[in-house]
Amino acid sequence: MNALPCTIYVSFAGALLALIAGARSATLARVVALATAVTALVMTLVAAVHFVPAAGLQTLVDRPWVDSLGVRYHLAVDGISLTLLVLTGIAATAGVLFSWNIGERTGEFFALFLALIGGVYGVFLSADVFVFFVFYEIAIVPKYFLVARWGSTNREYGAMKLVLYSFAGSALVLAGLLWAYAAGGGKSFAVSDLAAAAVHFSRLQQLGMFGLVFLGFAVLAGMFPFHTWAPTGHVAAPTAASMLLAGVVMKLGAYGCLRVALPLFPVGFAYWQPVIGWLAVVGIVYAGVIALVQDDFKFVIGYSSVSHMGFVLLGLAAANGRAVSGAVLQMFSHGIIAGLLFAVVGRMVYDRTHTRKLADLRKMALYRRLPFAAGVFVLAGLASMGLPGFSGFPAEFAILIGTWKTSPLWAAIAALGVLVAAAFTLRVIQVSFFGTVTVTPQGPELPPLPPITLAERAGALLLIATTVLIGLKPDLLLDWIVPSLQSPLFQSVLKGGGS
Amino acid sequence: MTAGGTNLASALAGEAALVAGALVVLAFDLTGARNWSAAARWRAATALGGVAVLVALTLVWRVGAAGPVAGGSFMLDALGTASRAGILVLAGLTLALTNGARRLRHPAEFVALVLLATTGLLVMAVAQQLLLAFLALELASLSLYVLAGFDRSRPESAEAGLKYFLLGGVSAAFLLFGFSLLYGLTGSIEFTGIAAGLAQPGLSPLLAVALVMILAAFGFKVAAAPFHLWAPDVYEGAPPVAAALVASASKLAGFTLLVRLLWPGLGAVAAGSGLPGWLPVVALISAASLLLGNFGALAQSNLRRLLAYSAIAHAGALLLGVMAAGAAGPGPLFYYASTYGLATVGAFGVVTVLDHAGVGPGITDLAGLHRRSPLLAGCLLVFVLSLAGIPPLAGFVGKLLVFAAALRLGGLHSAAGGLAFAAIFLSAVALYYYLGVLKAALVTATKPEQETRLAVPASSAVALVGAAVLLILLGLFPSVLLGIFS
Numbered sequence: 005m006n007a008l009p010c011t012i013y014v015s016f017a018g019a020l021l022a023l024i025a026g027a028r029s030a031t032l033a034r035v036v037a038l039a040t041a042v043t044a045l046v047m048t049l050v051a052a053v054h055f056v057p058a059a060g061l062q063t064l065v066d067r068p069w070v071d072s073l074g075v076r077y078h079l080a081v082d083g084i085s086l087t088l089l090v091l092t093g094i095a096a097t098a099g100v101l102f103s104w105n106i107g108e109r110t111g112e113f114f115a116l117f118l119a120l121i122g123g124v125y126g127v128f129l130s131a132d133v134f135v136f137f138v139f140y141e142i143a144i145v146p147k148y149f150l151v152a153r154w155g156s157t158n159r160e161y162g163a164m165k166l167v168l169y170s171f172a173g174s175a176l177v178l179a180g181l182l183w184a185y186a187a188g189g190g191k192s193f194a195v196s197d198l199a200a201a202a203v204h205f206s207r208l209q210q211l212g213m214f215g216l217v218f219l220g221f222a223v224l225a226g227m228f229p230f231h232t233w234a235p236t237g238h239v240a241a242p243t244a245a246s247m248l249l250a251g252v253v254m255k256l257g258a259y260g261c262l263r264v265a266l267p268l269f270p271v272g273f274a275y276w277q278p279v280i281g282w283l284a285v286v287g288i289v290y291a292g293v294i295a296l297v298q299d300d301f302k303f304v305i306g307y308s309s310v311s312h313m314g315f316v317l318l319g320l321a322a323a324n325g326r327a328v329s330g331a332v333l334q335m336f337s338h339g340i341i342a343g344l345l346f347a348v349v350g351r352m353v354y355d356r357t358h359t360r361k362l363a364d365l366r367k368m369a370l371y372r373r374l375p376f377a378a379g380v381f382v383l384a385g386l387a388s389m390g391l392p393g394f395s396g397f398p399a400e401f402a403i404l405i406g407t408w409k410t411s412p413l414w415a416a417i418a419a420l421g422v423l424v425a426a427a428f429t430l431r432v433i434q435v436s437f438f439g440t441v442t443v444t445p446q447g448p449e450l451p452p453l454p455p456i457t458l459a460e461r462a463g464a465l466l467l468i469a470t471t472v473l474i475g476l477k478p479d480l481l482l483d484w485i486v487p488s489l490q491s492p493l494f495q496s497v498l499k500g501g502g503s
Numbered sequence: 504m505t506a507g508g509t510n511l512a513s514a515l516a517g518e519a520a521l522v523a524g525a526l527v528v529l530a531f532d533l534t535g536a537r538n539w540s541a542a543a544r545w546r547a548a549t550a551l552g553g554v555a556v557l558v559a560l561t562l563v564w565r566v567g568a569a570g571p572v573a574g575g576s577f578m579l580d581a582l583g584t585a586s587r588a589g590i591l592v593l594a595g596l597t598l599a600l601t602n603g604a605r606r607l608r609h610p611a612e613f614v615a616l617v618l619l620a621t622t623g624l625l626v627m628a629v630a631q632q633l634l635l636a637f638l639a640l641e642l643a644s645l646s647l648y649v650l651a652g653f654d655r656s657r658p659e660s661a662e663a664g665l666k667y668f669l670l671g672g673v674s675a676a677f678l679l680f681g682f683s684l685l686y687g688l689t690g691s692i693e694f695t696g697i698a699a700g701l702a703q704p705g706l707s708p709l710l711a712v713a714l715v716m717i718l719a720a721f722g723f724k725v726a727a728a729p730f731h732l733w734a735p736d737v738y739e740g741a742p743p744v745a746a747a748l749v750a751s752a753s754k755l756a757g758f759t760l761l762v763r764l765l766w767p768g769l770g771a772v773a774a775g776s777g778l779p780g781w782l783p784v785v786a787l788i789s790a791a792s793l794l795l796g797n798f799g800a801l802a803q804s805n806l807r808r809l810l811a812y813s814a815i816a817h818a819g820a821l822l823l824g825v826m827a828a829g830a831a832g833p834g835p836l837f838y839y840a841s842t843y844g845l846a847t848v849g850a851f852g853v854v855t856v857l858d859h860a861g862v863g864p865g866i867t868d869l870a871g872l873h874r875r876s877p878l879l880a881g882c883l884l885v886f887v888l889s890l891a892g893i894p895p896l897a898g899f900v901g902k903l904l905v906f907a908a909a910l911r912l913g914g915l916h917s918a919a920g921g922l923a924f925a926a927i928f929l930s931a932v933a934l935y936y937y938l939g940v941l942k943a944a945l946v947t948a949t950k951p952e953q954e955t956r957l958a959v960p961a962s963s964a965v966a967l968v969g970a971a972v973l974l975i976l977l978g979l980f981p982s983v984l985l986g987i988f989s
Contacts (some may be wrong), residue, residue, distance in 0.1 A: 070900065072834060072985045073907060136893040145893055148938060152946045160942065167938065172931040179927045182903075186910035186920070212915075215922075 006064050008051045008089065008129060009079050011044040012139075015096075018043075019115040020063035026111010037100045037114035040213040043422065044125065045093030052090055056096030057083050061131065072132070074192040080131035082491070083484030084262070084332050088128045088255060091339040092208065094470055095251045096121045098343055101463030102351045103244035106154065113154055117244060120253070133181055136194035137174070140256060144170045145235075154242040156354070162240025166249075173223035180216030183209075184268065189503050199268050199493055209270060214272025218265040218280070223375035224257030226313045227280075229288030233265065235306030243350030246302075247343040250309040255335045256318045262270040262328070266320065267493035273323070281321035281410070285417040288314035290423030296431065300342060301353065301360040304432045305345045308388060311425060312338045312396075319403040319419055323498055325472040327406025329485045330399050336481060337387075344384040344467040351434070352377035352460060356453040362432070366439035376456045380464045385429045387471045390422055395474035400483075509569040514579055514629075517563035517587065521622045524555020524862060525615040532611030542600040545610040549598050549962070552614040556595040556621070563587045563625070571631065575693050578631040579765070582833045585987045586628035586759040589841040593752040593848055594621040599966035600852040601744045605655055616653075620646035620748060624756035631691040631732050633682045636760055640678070640724070646672050647753060650745035651737050652655065663740030667749075670733045674723035681716030686707055694768035696882055714781045717764070718788065724757040726811070727818040728791040738811035743858050747851035750814050751844035758821055758840045762828045770829060786918040790925065792819030799927045800936045804863050810850055810938060813890055817843050820926050821978065824905040826919045831908035834988035839901035841984070842889065842977055849886035849970040852963060854884060855880050860957050866940055871949030876957040880944050885971040889978070891937040892930055897977040900928070904981075 018040025056062075061082045069077040081089070099117065106113045119142070126139030144167060149322035160418075185193060187209060188201030202210065225235040234254065238246045266273050290310050293308035312334070319331025333389035354360050357368060369376040387394030390401075400422065408415040416465060489498065512519075526549045536544045569579040577583075598617060607613055623643030630636040648671060652664020688710055689700025701710070722730035738746045754874040765773070765781065770830050772780040796816025821843070824836030856864050856879060873880040889898035906927060909919040959967075977984060 069981075070981050070985070071980070072989060073904065107623070141894050141899070145888065149941075149945065150832050152942060162948070163934070164938065166930060168935060171934045172928075175927050177933045178903075178906075182907055182910050182923070182927070183915065183920075187905060187914050190907065190911045 005049045006051055006054075006062075006081070007092055008036040008081055009064050011047050011089065011125040012095070012122050012129065014044050014047070015118050019118035019122065022118060023111050023115040026109070026114065030107060030110035033111040034100070034104055035116050037118060038097070040118055041093070041096040041100045041121070043072050044121070045090075045097050048089045048093040049313050051081070052086055053389065055081075055083070055086055055484065057484050060488070060491055062131065063131065069135070074190070075134040076132050076194065077135060077190075078132040078133070078194065079129040081129060083486070083488035084259075084431050085128045086484055087332055087336050087481050088259060089125065091255070091336045092121065092128065092252050094466060095248055095339055095343050098463040099244035099247050100348065100349045101459040101466075102247060102456065103242065104301075104459040105351075105355065106242070106244075109153070113150070113242075116150050117248070120146040120150070120248065121216065124252055124256060130260065131195060132193050133195060133198060133320065134400040136260070137178060137181065137266065140177075140260070141174055143253060143256065144174065147245070147253065149298045150365040151237060151241040152243040154245070155240040156438060157240055157244070158236070158408055159240040162236045165233045166237030166240075170224055171231070172218040173230075173257070176216045177264075178220075178225070180213045180220065183216070184213045191275070195267060195493065197262065199496075202268050205269075205271075210269045211275050212272075214269035214276060217268070218261055218273075218276065221257045221260035221265055222280075222317065224254060225317060226254055226257070226287075226310045227317055228290055228310070228314065231287065231291065231310045234310050235303055238306045238309065238346070238366070239300065239302045242348060243355070246346040246350055250306070250346060251343040252308065254313055255339055255471055256452055258313065258320070258331070258335055261317070261320055262331070266323075266497045270496045273497055276406065279438075280317060281414050284314045284318035284321055285414050285421070287311070288318065288418050288421035289424060292369050292421050292428060295428040296424065299362050301362055301365060301432065301436055302346075302349050304428060305342070305349055308345070308425065308428065309338070309342050311421060312342070312388070314421070315400055315403050315418065318407055318414060322403070322410040324406050324409055324413070325486065325489055325498055326402050327410070328489060328494075328498065329404025329482060332477060332485045333395070333474075333481055334399035334403060335414035337399045337471065340467050340471045340474075341384055341394075342397060344464065345388060347460070347463060347467070348377050348384060352380070352456060362435045365436045369439055370438045373453050374437075374456065376461065376464075380468065381437060382433055383468055385433045387475070389426045393475045395471040395478070397475055398478035421483030509566065509572050509579065511573045513566055513642070514569065514572040514577055515626075516566065517559035517591070518622045518625050519627070520559040520562055521555055521618045521625070524552060524558070525618040525622075525879070527555070528552055528611050528614050528618070534982050536611075541610070545602060546710070548610040549601050552618055553595060555618055556591050556598060559621075559625070560588060560591040560595070563591065567725075575695055576635055577629045579629055581987050582759060582763070582837060583629040585841070585984070586755060587605065587625050589755050589844065590624045590752045593755065593841075593844045594618075594624075594748065596845075596848045596852070596966045596970055597748045597752070599733060599962045600747065600848070600855050600964040602960050607742060608652075613650070613653060616646045616650050617748060618652065621752065624752050627756040628759045628761060631694050631763065632746055633686060633774045634698075635828045636764070637675075637679060637682060640760070641675060643753060643756065644675065647745070647749055650748065651741035653745060654742045657740070659740035660738075660742060663737045666733050667737045670723060674730070675718045677716045678720035681713045684713035684716070688713065694764060697768045698771060700864060701769065710970060714769070714772070715784065716825065718781060718784050721757065721761045722788050725754055725761070725818045725821070726814050727788050727822060728795040728815055730789075731792065731795065731815045733819075735808045735811040736816060737804060739807045739864070740812070743807070743851050743855040746847045747855070750810070750847045750851065754814070754818070754821075755840045755844050758825065758836060759833075762825050762833050762836055765825060771937035773829060782826060783918065785826055786922060789819045789822035789826070789922055792816060792822065792921070793926055793929055794819075797932045801932065803936070804866055806866050806940065807864060809866065809880075810847065810854075813933070813936075814847065816889070818931070820902065820905055821919075823919055823922055824925065825906065827912055830912055832988055834900070834985050835904035835908045838897075838981065838984050838986070839905050842897035842901045842974065845953055845970050845974055846886045846889040849882060849967055850890065852967050853883045853886065856945045856957070856959055856963050856967075862957070866943050867947075869940065869943040870947040871954055872944040872957075874949070874954045876959060878959055879957065879967070882967040882971045883944050884919040884941060885974055887937050887940050889974045891934050895975065895978045897974045897981070900978055900981040902926075904985075
């Protein structure tokens with residue numbers, strides 16, 4: 005009925021093909037990777053066109069897998085997962101375009117890249133918690149090799165830190181889920197069955213299970229104070245991997261919080277809600293302030309990601325319809341914008357200037373030498389600040405309005421975070437591209453930098469078009485997201501959050 | 504086939520085939536192959552040994568789960584069949600890898616000893632009686648001691664053999680002492696009779712002594728802490744093929760026998776009233792193994808020693824499966840033990856090929872492996888990730904099955920549940936050292952002049968790829984194995 009499950013299989017098959025193709029020629033591997041990413045993107049878009057939001061969670065595949073555990077290979081889609089599937093498709097395509105210049109072990113690079121993508125598609129499509137977890141862990145290992153092999157600054161440290169944090173998070177998730185599974189009689193891993201069983205758990209059990217599962221996912225979503233892996237890892241990663249890690253993989257954590265932790269343990273959530281809310285707002289402001297004082301271009305973007313993901317967590321913590329739909333919109337929006345920012349920093353600037361020190365970039369007059377990059381970065385910066393007309397605006401606005409209903413104090417502090425974001429974004433735009441050094445007409449002319457390639461232009465345009473489109477017409481996504489939140493599973497939490 | 508229709512001869516036809524195979528290998532090497540080159544003699548010996556293993560596999564599979572045999576001395580149940588098949592597959596892989604081993608002298612003797620050890624392991628998997636269990640264990644162990652010390656060109660090998668033999672001898676004494684106490688207490692050497700005898704009196708101090716003796720001996724056998732000290736030295740010093748057999752098939756057989764002895768035999772005193780039964784002791788051993796294995800592995804710079812500490816950690820997880828087997832059946836334990844065996848044989852297979860090529864023994868010596876032999880690097884990736892428990896490989900499903908079974912025993916209130924949690928969290932520690940191996944093999948670049956291609960013998964390549972494919976397939980379709988037990 006629906007080609008969506010094929011996005012997973014196509015990505016894994018593409019990974020294998022890219023590996024084989026890479027042994028012959030690097031170009032062939034690139035073409036295979038691009039074809040795979042585009043095919044999967046087209047599949048998600050076709051499914052999106054035919055998607056009926058009112059139908060709720062629509063099962064795509066459902067067959068027994070591990071009988072003795074009651075695991076079913078159950079894939080399903082609703083508006084929330086569809087939003088993130090489209091994001092994955094776009095981010096993957098842009099990621100391939102921005103890694104066109106990878107010349108070393110190209111086949112292996114794209115194989116790992118596509119394997120990661122396949123895992124991400126799988127997570128967003130899973131309706132069974134076991135299947136969810138399998139895909140979630142599949143997405144962890146490729147990250148290590150992508151960063152450790154093709155990364156830059158301090159890459160082996162960054163890669164190990166990134167992977168150990170992710171894996172420690174997933175260990176917490178596994179512990180919490182197995183606990184719930186065993187306490188529920190050990191019959192099924194389906195979200196609905198587990199949620200039905202969880203109603204009978206004692207309060208203490210709910211608190212413990214929610215704490216484990218949510219914390220595990222939140223580590224991957226970059227929740228303060230467990231966010232330190234994110235800037236280090238994303239800075240060390242090669243461009244396409246940073247785009248994907250910050251843009252999509254961090255969303256896996258937030259998605260897990262929303263999809264698994266909240267619906268399964270509403271009682272546990274009600275208890276932890278204030279803690280999560282406070283950590284989220286602290287994270288927003290703290291990461292923003294840290295971004296303000298970085299002297300490495302990429303670290304600014306890395307911390308800005310943590311700050312923006314704080315909004316997602318805040319939206320979840322606020323737990324009302326508007327805030328949560330805003331959070332999902334913010335996941336999409338940040339996925340696109342973070343991709344764009346990392347693309348400019350890592351690919352367009354660093355690969356040409358070989359420095360990310362703001363002090364060095366300041367003297368390079370990049371606005372004249374890389375006008376396209378400057379233009380893209382200004383647009384991305386504006387989008388990142390949450391200006392109207394870009395996707396960040398409806399998302400953060402909805403989160404703030406929704407949060408106000410739950411806790412005006414959180415909303416006020418988060419609004420302060422928006423100001424901090426504007427400050428560090430404007431600062432970095434100014435310093436990196438429009439440096440203070442004036443080059444006189446008589447002065448020595450700076451050597452020209454390699455021009456921006458066609459692939460880079462295509463990738464940038466794809467991402468800019470998406471953020472503008474959603475900025476102007478957020479209902480495209482909200483019309484999918486809002487009906488999905490009407491499902492009984494979400495309603496039990498949203499009511500508990502006092503909307 | 505009905506229970507009554509199976510006689511002893513057909514029940515043990517597989518074992519007979521192996522012994523016959525061992526004799527044929529020895530005889531052929533003495534007569535037909537006397538003037539052949541060493542390489543040809545190796546090929547002939549391993550080929551003949553492989554045939555014997557295949558014949559045994561067919562025979563074992565055809566007998567199937569036929570029920571008790573010879574008055575209950577042997578138990579041919581699902582676990583027995585699965586274990587015997589698993590042991591034979593692992594032994595077969597070991598033989599295939601032998602061809603890539605450093606050229607030891609005396610090929611026929613080596614292969615014959617592998618076959619004899621496998622015979623002992625097969626009997627262990629179906630023994631339902633103390634005497635038989637002990638004899639089988641000794642047959643397997645004595646063969647393995649010799650195999651560990653087989654490489655006479657290296658003093659480490661002799662050290663490994665001697666250490667394994669001395670400690671193994673002590674553990675055998677403990678086992679025999681425990682068994683004799685058990686017999687004295689219950690008046691029976693058959694597991695069913697022991698169970699009946701224990702149903703009445705409960706736990707006496709003498710029984711406690713017997714249990715501790717037996718658990719210590721098995722702790723040695725499966726390399727669980729604090730009886731693990733031999734493992735790193737033996738894994739490091741023994742010829743890697745011999746270490747592969749010690750780490751895989753021998754472990755599978757050990758756990759099969761242990762679970763048979765503990766649950767049907769001593770199940771009545773698992774958690775006795777008044778005095779604690781054997782469950783807390785097993786829990787302690789499991790906890791010690793998990794901690795010591797995982798943290799000990801962090802400090803290793805030698806790949807084989809790392810695999811030894813990883814084996815200790817896995818023994819801890821497997822003991823969880825033993826604790827849970829009373830309620831969940833032996834399915835999770837068997838799945839874990841057999842897939843762990845596959846991954847370990849594979850990892851030692853890679854070590855074997857590298858050892859033969861003069862690469863090693865340090866983890867850093869793996870640098871550049873992805874260029875020198877993409878096949879070896881790819882296989883190593885699968886084996887190590889399976890050991891680390893990453894999906895979709897079989898190691899992940901095994902881990903999950905055992906932990907789920909342990910948690911189902913009593914949630915977090917039971918020791919098993921708490922240990923399952925500890926094991927889950929320790930798996931994050933484990934990932935660190937496993938990634939260290941993979942980093943060396945797949946990430947670290949070397950100087951171009953060091954990047955000579957490594958030759959992988961055909962039989963080793965087939966065995967390694969076969970093991971890797973099995974690990975992927977069993978991970979994707981775990982019900983194939985688990986179906987045996989339902």
